[in-house]
Structure formats: structure tokens, C-alpha cells
Amino acid sequence: MADHANLALAVLAIFFTISANPYKLPHRKFEYKHSFKGPHLVSKDGTVPFWEHTGHAIASDESIRVTPSLRSKKGAVWNKIKNTNNFWEVELKFRVTGRGRIGADGLAFWYTDERGKDGPVFGNIDQWKGLAVFFDSFDNDAQHNNPYIMAMNNDGTKKYDHNSDGSHQQLGGCLRDFRNKPFPVKAKIEYYQNVLQIYFHAGMSASDEDYELCMRADNVELPKDGFFGVSAATGGLADDHDVISVLTHSLTVPPDTEQPSGSKVTEDEKKKLEKEFDDYWEKLQKAKEEYRKEHPDKKKESDYDEDDKWFEDQKERELKNIYQGQNVMHMTLKDLNRKLDMIIGQQERTLSQLGSVSGGGGGGGGGGGGVAVDTIKRHEVDEVLRNIRDTHSQISGIKNTVEAVQSKVVSGGGGAGMDMSLLSHELRDSLNNVKADVAKILNKPPGGAIPQECPTTNCIGTTFFLVIIAAQTLLFIGYLVYKGNKEAAAKKFY
Ligand code: MAN
Ligand code: CA
Numbered sequence: 001m002a003d004h005a006n007l008a009l010a011v012l013a014i015f016f017t018i019s020a021n022p023y024k025l026p027h028r029k030f031e032y033k034h035s036f037k038g039p040h041l042v043s044k045d046g047t048v049p050f051w052e053h054t055g056h057a058i059a060s061d062e063s064i065r066v067t068p069s070l071r072s073k074k075g076a077v078w079n080k081i082k083n084t085n086n087f088w089e090v091e092l093k094f095r096v097t098g099r100g101r102i103g104a105d106g107l108a109f110w111y112t113d114e115r116g117k118d119g120p121v122f123g124n125i126d127q128w129k130g131l132a133v134f135f136d137s138f139d140n141d142a143q144h145n146n147p148y149i150m151a152m153n154n155d156g157t158k159k160y161d162h163n164s165d166g167s168h169q170q171l172g173g174c175l176r177d178f179r180n181k182p183f184p185v186k187a188k189i190e191y192y193q194n195v196l197q198i199y200f201h202a203g204m205s206a207s208d209e210d211y212e213l214c215m216r217a218d219n220v221e222l223p224k225d226g227f228f229g230v231s232a233a234t235g236g237l238a239d240d241h242d243v244i245s246v247l248t249h250s251l252t253v254p255p256d257t258e259q260p261s262g263s264k265v266t267e268d269e270k271k272k273l274e275k276e277f278d279d280y281w282e283k284l285q286k287a288k289e290e291y292r293k294e295h296p297d298k299k300k301e302s303d304y305d306e307d308d309k310w311f312e313d314q315k316e317r318e319l320k321n322i323y324q325g326q327n328v329m330h331m332t333l334k335d336l337n338r339k340l341d342m343i344i345g346q347q348e349r350t351l352s353q354l355g356s357v358s359g360g361g362g363g364g365g366g367g368g369g370g371v372a373v374d375t376i377k378r379h380e381v382d383e384v385l386r387n388i389r390d391t392h393s394q395i396s397g398i399k400n401t402v403e404a405v406q407s408k409v410v411s412g413g414g415g416a417g418m419d420m421s422l423l424s425h426e427l428r429d430s431l432n433n434v435k436a437d438v439a440k441i442l443n444k445p446p447g448g449a450i451p452q453e454c455p456t457t458n459c460i461g462t463t464f465f466l467v468i469i470a471a472q473t474l475l476f477i478g479y480l481v482y483k484g485n486k487e488a489a490a491k492k493f494y
């Protein structure tokens, strides 16, 4: 039974080997003796462990200022320990800052057979042996192609052409601005299986992900053992050149990709093994069946034997799928929750800013720190939202009422229709009263015996009476027009 399990495993392993991507990522190992990084970059004696800084370079706890932003300065920091790894990756984190729109001259990363010498090439010697990567800020050949990142491999014979920015000597490069960025810029220089690649992070975010490929060159031969170093120089113009960290990893080929080509499984062998596995499986099932027949009492125990551990039945698979599905839902919900929190946070920030702007008045902040900002609280936000909801429901209620009223008005029955007819009745009644009073007055005998005392209410002339009637009619028409307009406006709003 164990043999069977082993065989199954072997077949699975072969399947994985065949289906796996033939390219495997290198094995990375951090090399602390070829690295430095803050905080506490310097020891008590002012030196950087495993490194030596020279020229105008100044080391502080957080970074090494390779040159200050003063004219004609040179500085360098060199690893004291020779690198013996065939392949490696160095991540260089730095800042180039200056007040001018143009700065100079630039920073250089080195992997060379020698170290620590002063010279004209960004603070290092010319005709070096090994790799240089220049972060060249200043456009000496006026081709409008700086700041530029370029790699140059030198066998010790080439003189760097400073006046043309080495444009004809480069292995490869890219035009990238690395000066005055909000975050430190980073360059990843990777040398693996004689392929040189430079990735660049433009310092626009603090994320580790934002690297992009700057250059790649195949068949690059670098010194077997060499020193890592960083140097910088200023000239007629100047920048601060600060190195924040150098992090080195050795790169080795993972053991399982080092298989000799003879051990690769051919298609025929694969089929043969599969057949062997099927035959064996059949035999095993038969043997199991026979055993069960011979030992019916042990049937239950053997139902779930060791071999079954390797396989999952339909139910198990479904359960697993459900579980995974739920997991995905859970993660999505979590993500949504996080995003919601972010939105609420932003809203609160905006509201608090608005609050402080309107509350602070035009006084210009009263001279800096220490002023407590009156921020809006969560419960206040909830209160505002509740109010908005209430208002909304009230408006809906009003809308419904208006609609109902409208429909009743249109159909002519009840509601506003009733009001209108009531009003017109009232008006008619009062008109009738007026008419009756007027008739009474008019029916009184003319001449002499006209009683001087008027009835208490209706002692008016005909003209005055007509004016009143006209005014009332006008009022009535005006009311009807106003009502009609209001309803039309309400209709438009909804
Ligand atoms: C001067 C010279 C150059 C240098 C520029 C920029 O023109 O020192 O070598 O590249 O300034 O600093
Ligand atoms: Ca230059």
C-alpha cells in the first residue's frame, strides 16, 4: 500500500515538473556585509560598518551626503568587503535635491575591481574595470536628454566622455527625472546569469511596487570579484546627493532548476509511467476487494484507509469549493468595508476642514500651531444624515399629497375641488347678501322722509358697491390663477 502511495506521489511530482514554468526566479539572500541603511547608519566612531566614505562625503544617522550642494565637490562611499557572489542585486535608495531648475553633476553606482580612488568621473577614477551606472543630472552635450540613467561597462581601456555625457559609450539607459522628488528614488541593479537589468522607482510614491524597467543588456561580463561603491560630483552647478541605503542580495540558481538535461521526462516516459500507475491502481483495487471478502468484519475500518487520504471525493470537493467561495466573499466584504471606512474618513476630513474654514473666519489662523481644530464627530455626521433622510421622507410625503390633490382636482371630486366650490359658494352667498341689501336700499321711498340714520351695515353708494363687486371678482380670479400656477410649479418640480 505504501508503494502505491509513493508511486502516486512520484507521478504527481512528474506532472508538476512537466507543467511548471521552466524559468524559475533566482534564490535571493540578503548580504548585510555589502549593505547599509539607516536609522543608526553610523557607529559611535562616525564610520559606516563595512563601508568607507571619502572626499566630501558626510555620513549621518539617516543617510550619507556624498556631496553637498556646493560647487566642485566630490565624494564617495565604498564597500570595504569584496563581493564574491557571481550574481547579485543592489537596491540603491537616494535623493538628488537642489534649488536650481537644473542641477549637477550626478551620482554613480559602481561595481569595479578597485575602490576608494578619487577621479574625474562622478568622483571616481576614469578607465575603471567593471560596471558604472550614472545618474547624470547635467546635460553637458546640450541634447536635452538629461537627467539620464545609463550603464557603462569598462574593461579599463575606455575614457569616459564627460562632454557628450558618454552617450556613445553606454550599454543602455533611460531618460528619467530623479531630482527633487517627493519620496526617495530607487534603482534596482540586477545582474543575474550575465543579464544586466536596471529598474527605476521615480519617487512619486512610498510604494515598493512602482518600479519600471529602465534598461536590459544580455551577455554582460563583470569582474568576478569586485567592490560596490557610490560616488557623486558637482561642478559649476551643484546638488545635494544623499544615499539613504544600499541593500544587496546575492542571486543563485534555485537547486531544482539545475537538473541535467538527461533527467527531463520525455512524452513516452510520461505515458509509460501513467500506464504503470493505472495498472497498479487496478491491481490494488482488486486486492482490496479480495481482502474485504476474506475479512468481512474488518470492512468498516478499511473503508477509509491510508490511500484514501490522497484523494478527495465529490462531497469533499464541493465543500471545499463552498468554503473557498465564502472565503472570497468574506475577503470582498472586508475590502468593501475598508473602502467604506476610507470614504467616511475622507468625508469627515472634508467636513472638518469646511467647519474649520467657516468657523475660523478670515483671521488667517492666528499664527500657527497649538490651535485646536473643532472637528465634526461621527455622531454629528450620523445626525446630519438622519436629518437628510427625514427631510427626504417629508418631501416624498408632500409630493404624494400634491399628486393626490392634483388627481382629485382633475377628476373634479372632493379635496381641493370641494374647497374651490365652497369658496365660490361663500362668495356667491356674500354677493347675494350684498345684492339683497342693495335692493332694500333701492326700494326705500325717495324724497323728504328719508331717515337720516343709516342701517348699521349697508350705507353705501352704487358706485362704491360696484367697485366692491369688481374688487371681489378680481380677487377671486386672482386666487384661481395663483392656485393654478402653484400646481403647475409643483408638477414641474417632481
Ligand atoms: C561646468 C563644468 C562641467 C560641469 C558643469 C555642471 O560647466 O564644471 O564639467 O558638468 O559645470 O556642473
Ligand atoms: Ca553630464
Ligand code: CA
Binding pocket: 138, 139, 140, 141, 142, 143, 144, 145, 146, 164, 165
Ligand atoms: Ca546629454
